[in-house]
Amino acid sequence: MAKVSKIMLTNVPTLKKEAKIEDAARLLAQSSSGCVVIVENKAPIGIVTELDFVRNIVSGKKNLKEPVGKIMTSPVTFMAPSMKLDEALKIIDTKKFRKYPVVENNELVGLATKKDVVNAISDNLRFHRNIQNVVLVLFVLFEFFVFVLYRYLYKYLPFGA
């Protein structure tokens, strides 16, 4: 089974905690990843999604010049690049988030999204299903061969069945 490092996005938009909400919005609008990871010494400490930003402007309390640390979701759930995809799926099923920063040696190395994990597992399963079906068909042919052998050809067997 493939690992998280194979499916993660590597160009993750990042910001420091002190950056303004405006900067985060600009990054969100530019990138297609849908979130900005807030880092401190290269380690992720929070995440700002599009929904966080929309909630913020609706509340009307904080303006765009305030630090982004005030609207981020923290703490975040990490994944390791060496993690297998089914372990990742278990985390996704229990946590219900959509984006997970991938961390190695306390450094942000990528971003794993629910979409990519689910699609990779689905493709993987489809591939294995094809192999399994071929094996099953071979099995059935083999069983039929054994049946014919014992039912009709037992007279010619070197050992008496």
Next chain:
Amino acid sequence: MVKVKNIMTSGVVSIAPDSSIMEAAKLIASKSVSSLVVMEKSKPIAIISENDVIKGVLSRKAKVRDVMSKNFMIISPSAKFADIMKHLREKKIKRFPVVENDKLTGLITETDIIEATRDFTRFHQIVQEVILAVFGLATAFFLFYFSPFGASFFR
């Protein structure tokens, strides 16, 4: 087969093209949806997503009409899941309003499609394991039945 009716989000929130972006943002935040359908004369004419709202706030646009996107495709509830997947992969269309008898009944977004794929995967894993177990048992019985030992056991 997976039906569009079963995977769509049925409580669609709609908005008029001349309402303000703040209204759209309020609707998105209060109803916990990722996108709104823009309706004009009871027909869906565009989609406005969280991302569009952010772009609108940054560029200081005022109305939904200025930032809404036309990247959507109307489907019927009887459409096939495979067709939606095809449009998603080839044309990069991510939002599908579901219209039945000229009435908007639902919306399918990428999130719904991911959820459906996830459920699919779980179902297929179980089916695959059951098939393997049945075949394994059948084969074991078959070999035993026709083996010399099985012959003395059954006859």
